[in-house]
Amino acid sequence: MGLKIVATPIGNLSDISYRALETLKSVDAILCEDTRRTMKLITHFEISKALISFNDNNASKKIPYLLEEMKKGTNYALVSDAGMPVISDPGMKLVNECHENGIEVDVIPGPSAVVSAVAASGLNASHFVFLGFLPRGSKLRKILREMFDIGIPVVFFESPYRINDTLKEICTLSPHSRVFVAREMTKINQTFYRGTPCELCEKVDPVGEITVVLEWGKES
Known part of the structure; x- marks a missing residue:
């Protein structure tokens, strides 16, 4: 059994x-x-x-x-x-x-979108918080602010219909952060995007399954 x-x-x-x-x-x-x-x-x-x-x-x-x-x-x-x-x-x-x-x-054990995205990102995510799918509206801003204040990298899943709006929220909060967006990993249309949230917020093709790795940045 x-x-x-x-x-x-x-x-x-x-x-x-x-x-x-x-x-x-x-x-x-x-x-x-x-x-x-x-x-x-x-x-x-x-x-x-x-x-x-x-x-x-x-x-x-x-x-x-x-x-x-x-x-x-x-x-x-x-x-x-x-x-x-x-x-x-x-x-x-x-x-x-x-x-x-x-x-x-x-x-x-076997394939994991979370671990695969972290490995492919090249970001400093030797330790991170996994947030699953993020909430919307004020709850989204609240959890992003909490993670920013702690300073620990985060990994989360996002809907293709919301990814660019989420990146705009991150851009507003922390424009100097580094973001890695993995879309359709291991599939024929696999695409990786890497840059600041402000650079990427209009670039991600809103199609398919998306995993995001976020390394917080502070203004120097």
Whole structure:
């Protein structure tokens, strides 16, 4: 019995690990945010497994059932739409409940948009705060100000429709900061942007999945 946390590609399907494939083949069913996206993945690798929708909308209702099934001996793999599960998805609740109920948890590491963006950025982010998706309006300005005052680099996800507005907010707060924007990482249209927030706030193509690394700068 148990839960296997399985990292899947953030774009390029060739990035999946051998261990991840073997795990997906061995479990009884796969828990996934969007069954349509995971179906494309397992179809590509000719894996035939039942897919169970597990997302923010149904996690609370499904967790008791999943725990009971695992106690009976069922093995599940938990995947996200892309990258490492439990990062900005509902998997944390299930993993926590497994630990609380003495159910074995294993992790099959692999692609991560957060770590990949930090590695590609070249910025000073040997330590950083991951903020997930940022809020809007006054809450956005508040959290940016808090991080600026602390001075620690931050990494966050952003919607393509909001990225340029967010960069404008950062430009207003800290025009001397350095920003790295990774768009569509590992995919055919992968694009990296690097510069000050003021330089980039009108340049980022508002399409695709976006990860941002922000190194705060102070005026000299």
